[in-house]
Amino acid sequence: MATTFKAVNGKPTVAIHKFSSCDGCQLAFLNLGEPLLQLAELVELVHFPEAGPVAEEAQVDIAFVEGSISTQAEYARIRRVRENSRYLITIGACATSGGLQALRNHRDSADWLAGVYARPEYLDSLATATPIAEHVRVDLELWGCPINGQQVIAAVRSLLFGVTPVVNHDALCLDCKRNGNVCVMVTKGEPCMGPVTGTGCGALCPQMGRACYACYGPAENPNTASFSQRLQGLGLMPQQISDRFMFINNNAPGFTQAAKDVVGGGDD
Numbered sequence: 298m299a300t301t302f303k304a305v306n307g308k309p310t311v312a313i314h315k316f317s318s319c320d321g322c323q324l325a326f327l328n329l330g331e332p333l334l335q336l337a338e339l340v341e342l343v344h345f346p347e348a349g350p351v352a353e354e355a356q357v358d359i360a361f362v363e364g365s366i367s368t369q370a371e372y373a374r375i376r377r378v379r380e381n382s383r384y385l386i387t388i389g390a391c392a393t394s395g396g397l398q399a400l401r402n403h404r405d406s407a408d409w410l411a412g413v414y415a416r417p418e419y420l421d422s423l424a425t426a427t428p429i430a431e432h433v434r435v436d437l438e439l440w441g442c443p444i445n446g447q448q449v450i451a452a453v454r455s456l457l458f459g460v461t462p463v464v465n466h467d468a469l470c471l472d473c474k475r476n477g478n479v480c481v482m483v484t485k486g487e488p489c490m491g492p493v494t495g496t497g498c499g500a501l502c503p504q505m506g507r508a509c510y511a512c513y514g515p516a517e518n519p520n521t522a523s524f525s526q527r528l529q530g531l532g533l534m535p536q537q538i539s540d541r542f543m544f545i546n547n548n549a550p551g552f553t554q555a556a557k558d559v560v561g562g563g564d565d
């Protein structure tokens with residue numbers, strides 16, 4: 298891959314596009330600090346409105362996409378981004394699973410809009426919020442709400458060396474074991490989502506003595522049935538357990554189904 302980059306100033310080009318989202322994942326880029334300066338030495342950031350450069354239609358080697366497809370205009374725009382990008386990486390819960398706004402997918406969105414806005418007819422809002430991969434081919438997904446900036450650096454470095462980036466989807470508990478964290482579920486009886494959540498954050502919350510709320514989405518092959526039973530053993534009611542799955546990554550298939558199963562909703 299490295300030999301065919303569309304280099305500008307001798308460097309591969311990168312764009313960061315925003316769709317429906319809170320900008321938190323772009324902020325994770327900005328919060329990188331010194332590694333962001335190192336990144337800027339390795340690549341040419343041609344489109345990054347949050348930081349300055351704007352070139353929405355530029356053809357680039359690597360496009361990062363934040364946000365879900367939630368408006369009519371975004372349907373067409375994501376296709377143009379795909380056509381203009383050699384390698385497309387989605388970043389964050391909104392882009393990878395639809396994000397918090399995908400809660401509308403499970404209800405009557407028109408009812409919700411009418412309940413919140415005085416004049417919902419002025420809104421250009423789809424009935425669903427969907428991940429980018431439902432609309433165009435995605436080469437790599439980086440989960441998290443927000444992403445961990447170090448994952449971005451690792452992915453870019455791999456691509457620059459001509460290596461396909463690999464994302465680890467182990468359960469978060471493994472990070473706790475590696476880091477020597479005290480388990481908040483075992484010691485404090487907190488309903489930590491770590492056993493069914495994918496790694497990537499380095500077990501940030503348990504490290505601070507708090508339960509994980511699954512912002513990195515489902516781990517690979519999560520045993521959600523056993524986990525739900527464990528949470529019932531901690532005293533949670535089925536609806537409370539369902540609500541924990543129906544949070545930031547409510548639209549991730551493993552979590553959506555687990556939320557239905559625990560309250561007896563069955564298969565789709």
Ligand code: SF4
Pocket residue numbers: 469470471473474478479480481482483489490491492500503508509
């Ligand atoms: S604190 Fe949470 S993530 Fe860490 S080992 Fe315990 S259950 Fe797993």
Ligand code: SF4
Pocket residue numbers: 442469494498499500501502503508509510511512513514
């Ligand atoms: S521990 Fe859980 S909630 Fe906290 S940052 Fe990591 S995945 Fe997100």
